[in-house]
Amino acid sequence: SGGAAVKLQAALDEKRTIAGPLLARLLARALAVSEVNARMGRIVAAPTAGSCGILPAVILTLAEEKGLDERAAVLGLWTASGIGMVIASQASLSGAEGGCQAECGSAAAMAAAAAVEMLGGSPRQAAEACAIALKAVLGLVCDPVAGLVEVPCIKRNASGAANALVAAELALAGITSAIPADEVIAAMRAVGSQMPASLRETAAGGLAATPTGREIARRLADAVRVTDL
Numbered sequence: 001s002g003g004a005a006v007k008l009q010a011a012l013d014e015k016r017t018i019a020g021p022l023l024a025r026l027l028a029r030a031l032a033v034s035e036v037n038a039r040m041g042r043i044v045a046a047p048t049a050g051s052c053g054i055l056p057a058v059i060l061t062l063a064e065e066k067g068l069d070e071r072a073a074v075l076g077l078w079t080a081s082g083i084g085m086v087i088a089s090q091a092s093l094s095g096a097e098g099g100c101q102a103e104c105g106s107a108a109a110m111a112a113a114a115a116v117e118m119l120g121g122s123p124r125q126a127a128e129a130c131a132i133a134l135k136a137v138l139g140l141v142c143d144p145v146a147g148l149v150e151v152p153c154i155k156r157n158a159s160g161a162a163n164a165l166v167a168a169e170l171a172l173a174g175i176t177s178a179i180p181a182d183e184v185i186a187a188m189r190a191v192g193s194q195m196p197a198s199l200r201e202t203a204a205g206g207l208a209a210t211p212t213g214r215e216i217a218r219r220l221a222d223a224v225r226v227t228d229l
Contacts, residue, residue, distance in 0.1 A: 004031045004035065008028040008031060011024065012024040022065055026161050030157040030158045034149075034157040037050075037053075038148070038154060046080070046110075047088070047107055048093055048094070049149060051103040051157060054111050054157050054161045055077075055111045057161040058164050059073050075117050075118065076115065076117050077114065081110075083109055083126070086185065087102075087109065095142035098188065098192025099139070099191075099199055099200055100142040100143075101191065101192065104156045104160040105188065108134070108163045109131075111133075112129035112130055112133040112164040112165075115129065115168035116172060121168075129164075129168045131177035132175075133163050134181075135179065136163050136167070138188060142206075143206025144208060146220050147202075148220075151207065151216070
């Protein structure tokens with residue numbers, strides 16, 4: 001994997017994007033941070049390394065788009081951290097424990113709440129955004145090809161960032177979640193506990209178990225053996 005962020009930025013520069021510059025910048029940033037992580041670069045695991053692109057993509061893109069200052073960004077991070085603490089306490093942030101819903105899902109929920117805070121929404125609206133974002137990925141499995149945080153993780157960061165903005169947009173418009181945030185988080189915990197081990201970061205199921213996924217894992221293993229010789 002690699003190079004996705006550069007390709008998307010090129011499409012943005014050449015005005016070839018479908019949904020306009022805001023979404024393209026958001027996705028490019030989410031991809032870029034995730035690709036830095038995959039290359040063993042320095043990132044902030046907020047809430048995890050596997051979902052590290054979602055929160056910074058949302059906060060940086062919104063701050064740029066809306067002309068917000070550093071204080072607004074800090075308040076967004078503060079709100080995100082509060083949501084993350086609740087999820088960590090009541091459910092899990094770990095893909096090995098709860099699947100990707102616990103990683104990219106939690107990150108999207110945190111980022112959605114942060115976006116609401118940054119744009120002047122109420123605490124109630126932030127909670128609604130959290131619930132809407134997390135509901136959208138309930139049941140999402142953790143199936144890293146070859147056990148690496150690359151496929152499908154990097155692109156899930158892009159979709160997670162988009163999910164966060166969708167949830168924030170809905171919440172700020174006054175749209176609410178039929179199921180409150182606390183109950184959505186509890187449902188996420190229950191769903192994670194029902195997932196088989198093959199779908200919780202073991203690379204034994206899902207995309208990791210497809211013919212192409214196994215071939216990628218085989219090629220990587222062969223490359224490692226050659227390097228060790």
